[in-house]
Amino acid sequence: MKYxxxxxxxxxxxxxxxxxxxxPLDGSTLSEAPLSTAADVDAAAxxxxxxxxxxxxxxxxxxxxxxxxxRQLLEQHQHELAExxxxxxxxxxxEGLAEIVRAIEVTEFACALxxxxxGEVLEVSSxxxxxxxxxxxxxxxxxxxxxxxxxxxxxTIPIALCLGNAMLFKPSEKTPLSAMxxxxxxxxxGLPDGLFSVVHGDRNSVEAICDHPLIRAVTFxxxxxxxxxxxxxxxxxxxxxxxxxxxKNHLIVLPDAIEEQTAVNVIASMAGCAxxxxxxxxxxxxxxxxxxxxxxxxxxxxxxxxxxxxxxxISLESKQRIERYIDEAEAAGARVLVDGRNTVVxxxxxxxxxxxxxxxxxxxxxxxxQDEVFGPVLAILRASDxxxxxxxxxxxxxxxxxxVYTQRxxxxxxxxxxxxxxxxxxxxxxxxxxxxxxxxGWNDSRFGVGDITGxxxxxxxxxxxxxxxxxxxxxxxxxxxx
Ligand code: NAD
Numbered sequence: 196m197k198y199x200x201x202x203x204x205x206x207x208x209x210x211x212x213x214x215x216x217x218x219p220l221d222g223s224t225l226s227e228a229p230l231s232t233a234a235d236v237d238a239a240a241x242x243x244x245x246x247x248x249x250x251x252x253x254x255x256x257x258x259x260x261x262x263x264x265x266r267q268l269l270e271q272h273q274h275e276l277a278e279x280x281x282x283x284x285x286x287x288x289x290e291g292l293a294e295i296v297r298a299i300e301v302t303e304f305a306c307a308l309x310x311x312x313x314g315e316v317l318e319v320s321s322x323x324x325x326x327x328x329x330x331x332x333x334x335x336x337x338x339x340x341x342x343x344x345x346x347x348x349x350x351t352i353p354i355a356l357c358l359g360n361a362m363l364f365k366p367s368e369k370t371p372l373s374a375m376x377x378x379x380x381x382x383x384x385g386l387p388d389g390l391f392s393v394v395h396g397d398r399n400s401v402e403a404i405c406d407h408p409l410i411r412a413v414t415f416x417x418x419x420x421x422x423x424x425x426x427x428x429x430x431x432x433x434x435x436x437x438x439x440x441x442x443k444n445h446l447i448v449l450p451d452a453i454e455e456q457t458a459v460n461v462i463a464s465m466a467g468c469a470x471x472x473x474x475x476x477x478x479x480x481x482x483x484x485x486x487x488x489x490x491x492x493x494x495x496x497x498x499x500x501x502x503x504x505x506x507x508x509i510s511l512e513s514k515q516r517i518e519r520y521i522d523e524a525e526a527a528g529a530r531v532l533v534d535g536r537n538t539v540v541x542x543x544x545x546x547x548x549x550x551x552x553x554x555x556x557x558x559x560x561x562x563x564x565q566d567e568v569f570g571p572v573l574a575i576l577r578a579s580d581x582x583x584x585x586x587x588x589x590x591x592x593x594x595x596x597x598x599v600y601t602q603r604x605x606x607x608x609x610x611x612x613x614x615x616x617x618x619x620x621x622x623x624x625x626x627x628x629x630x631x632x633x634x635x636g637w638n639d640s641r642f643g644v645g646d647i648t649g650x651x652x653x654x655x656x657x658x659x660x661x662x663x664x665x666x667x668x669x670x671x672x673x674x675x676x677x
Contacts, residue, residue, distance in 0.1 A: 197282075198226040201371055204378050204392040207231075207238040214368055214397070219285030219507040222545030228371045231396035236363065236403035242389035243334045243361035244409050250390050251331045251359040255309045258357050265353070265384035266302045269295055276376060280344050283370045285507030285547065286468045291345075298349035301648055304630040305353035311631075312358070312653060320675065322667040329657040331359030332411040332435070336404045338425065340417040341367035341509050342471040342569075347416050348377060350634060350647045352391070356381075358656045360412075361390045365404060367417075368397045369509055405429045412655065414647060415439065416473075418567075419593070419639045426642035437643035437655055441567040442473040442595035442636065445588040446624055447480045447610055448488055449581070452600035456622070458491035460600070461573070464624025466499055466551050469506045470571035471513075473640070474596050474618070474625045478557070478564060478574045480584040489532075489555065489575060496533045496551040496573070502540035507547045508570055514547045517570030521552055524563040524574065529554040535571060559587060567593070581606060585613045594638030598624055617641065 200213060211229035218225050229235075250258065269276070277291030284291070316326040337351040348364060355362050366374035374393050381391050394400055398421075404410060405428035412435035415425040419440030429436035446461055464476035481489060499505040508514050518536045525531050535550025549570050557564050557574040564574055578584040588597055598620035599610040611619045617636035620626030628634060633646025645651035 196224050196226050198372060201226055201228040201375055201395060203229060203231055203235055203239065203394050205235075205239040205242045205389065207235040211235070216283065216369070216371065217510070218282050219509050219547045220282065221543045222511075222547070225283060226372060228368060228395040230368075231394050231400040231403075233403040233406075235396070236394055236400060236407055239363050239392040239394050240334055240407050240409040243363060243392060246387050246389035247331070247333055247359075247361035250361065250387055251333075253359075255312065255357065255359065258359065259306050259309050261381075261385045262302055262305045262353050262357050265381060266299055266306065268380045268384055269299050269302060272376070272380065276345060276373060279373050279376060280370075281506075283372045284341060284344055285509060286471075287504065287506045290468050290506065294343055294346040297346045300630055301349045302353045304648070305357040308354070308357050308653070311650070312657070319663070322669070323663060323665045325661060325663045328660050328662065329358070329653070330660050332656065332658060333360065334363070334409050335360045335412040335656065336363040336365065336410050336414070338365045338401050338404065338413065338415045338417070339367060341369040342468065342473070344370035344373040345377070348374065350416070351414050352377065352381075354648070354652050355656045356386070356391060358653065360656055363392055363394050363404060363410065365394050365396065365400055368395065371395050401425060402428065405434070406432055410434060412436070414655075416647070422642055435655065437645065437647055438641070439473070439636065439647060440640050440642065441593060442475075442640050443477050443565070443567050443591045443593040444475060444596040444598070444616070445478045445480055445591065446476045446598045446600065447482060447581075447584045447588065448485050449599070449601040449603070449606065450483045450485050451602050452485070452488060452622075453602065454488050454491055457488055457600040458495045460622070460624045461492055462495040462499070462551070464598075465573040466496070466505060466571040467625065469508050469549065471508060471569050472625070473636075474627055476573060476598070476624050477568060478576055480576050480578050480587055482578045482581060482584050492573070493532050493553050496553050499551040499571070501535075501538050501548040501550050502543060502546070505548075505551065505571060508549055509547065511547050513570065514549055517549050517568055517572060520563045520566070520568045521554065521572060524554055524557060524561050527558075527561050529557045529561065529563070529574070559590065565591070581610065585610060589613070589615045591615075592639045593636070595636035595640035596620065596626055598626060
């Protein structure tokens with residue numbers, strides 16, 4: 196094992212079953228992490244509740260100071276963190292670095308929260324004023340997937356904590372190493388002990404989180420099936436919940452799109468992080484005659500070399516699942532223009548690599564057109580006009596992102612209005628809204644109300660108190676309606 200065995204930041208005592216952590220780069224064992232039990236969740240929740248009392252009583256300006264220091268630490272350690280992400284997730288180090296940049300951005304948003312949460316005040320009656328203030332919820336939890344071990348947790352951690360909450364963080368059991376570094380750096384920045392704790396584990400620990408009475412709010416990011424289950428279980432236990440699920444993003448390419456720019460952008464969207472992004476291009480809808488763009492898309496795809504500028508997928512099971520989708524699509528009549536199956540990287544024969552893959556002639560009925568494949572695979576579907584293209588996009592049960600490539604503003608606007616997705620790109624394949632715009636999809640890509648970052652997240656992590664005061668020497672008792 197390259198790294199010592201991991202432990203929860205709050206240990207409940209007895210020994211746990213351990214799960215090996217394998218590097219997707221070569222299949223080697225990096226470390227192992229405990230499969231936490233309900234008793235572990237209970238210990239972490241109790242420590243969090245205790246620490247939150249003092250933390251919640253600080254002013255938000257005092258709490259923000261921790262995040263100014265934390266932001267500096269993230270920057271200082273960005274290369275080391277990017278390397279760790281590369282090892283545990285398999286993405287390229289540059290892609291790991293991009294995660295830290297995004298984590299820093301959200302931390303900066305948290306640093307600005309004192310300015311953003313200023314309340315309202317109004318003299319609602321003579322000498323009577325009503326003012327609002329935001330209070331933390333108490334203990335919260337954040338459950339995250341493997342594909343962004345640093346970026347996705349940072350959608351919640353700095354914002355929830357800076358707003359005065361405590362948090363249990365349940366990282367993916369596939370990528371728990373950077374979670375430990377997050378906890379270390381938060382402690383170095385001055386966060387009180389017990390306020391933020393890492394609880395390792397799988398579905399069982401998530402269910403214990405959903406059931407724990409001290410936990411008031413849960414965010415989840417992961418596959419749609421799990422997001423639904425966590426939403427139902429958490430809200431069934433009367434918690435606030437916001438659960439982001441999977442995706443199937445459609446890029447609509449029109450004949451007037453700028454050829455080279457579109458091709459480069461479509462492939463970057465499809466293959467970045469080996470296609471394991473909830474914002475990745477899964478399907479390209481080619482409207483009318485766009486064959487020269489498709490030729491360029493294939494040219495661009497062929498520039499990607501696994502292990503050199505294309506990372507690994509997370510597991511052998513993922514590699515096999517992705518290749519099965521390609522096999523089935525081919526058997527159903529799709530043409531494989533660029534084939535990434537059976538990829539082996541010399542010197543890393545144990546790694547889980549899938550090469551870039553482009554399929555043309557995919558039809559709406561094929562599984563590859565409907566399911567989330569989560570690999571570097573682009574399925575091209577043909578549409579005769581914009582209406583048909585929008586109908587294909589609208590038929591997907593998901594609704595994370597969609598994009599259109601064109602030089603005509605009016606058409607772009609129509610498609611942006613008609614697409615059934617929460618984040619839309621115009622000539623942009625990965626339309627992530629940066630802060631203060633919130634991140635969040637629609638339909639089966641999100642359960643709950645609001646976005647996970649941005650201004651909307653303030654509403655999720657706080658409750659509003661309305662204080663009505665009268666300071667007057669008059670004897671009069673009633674005041675309503677004066
Ligand atoms: P996953 O659903 O397998 O796991 C996510 C988390 O849930 C992990 O911490 C895991 O331990 C836990 N978990 C797994 N099954 C569970 C269950 N049945 N009940 C409760 N908890 C469970 O997802 P993953 O494979 O780690 O990540 C990939 C998925 O995440 C993709 O579907 C991707 O689209 C999605 N994702 C979505 C967004 C978004 O913003 N919508 C962002 C990133 C990833």
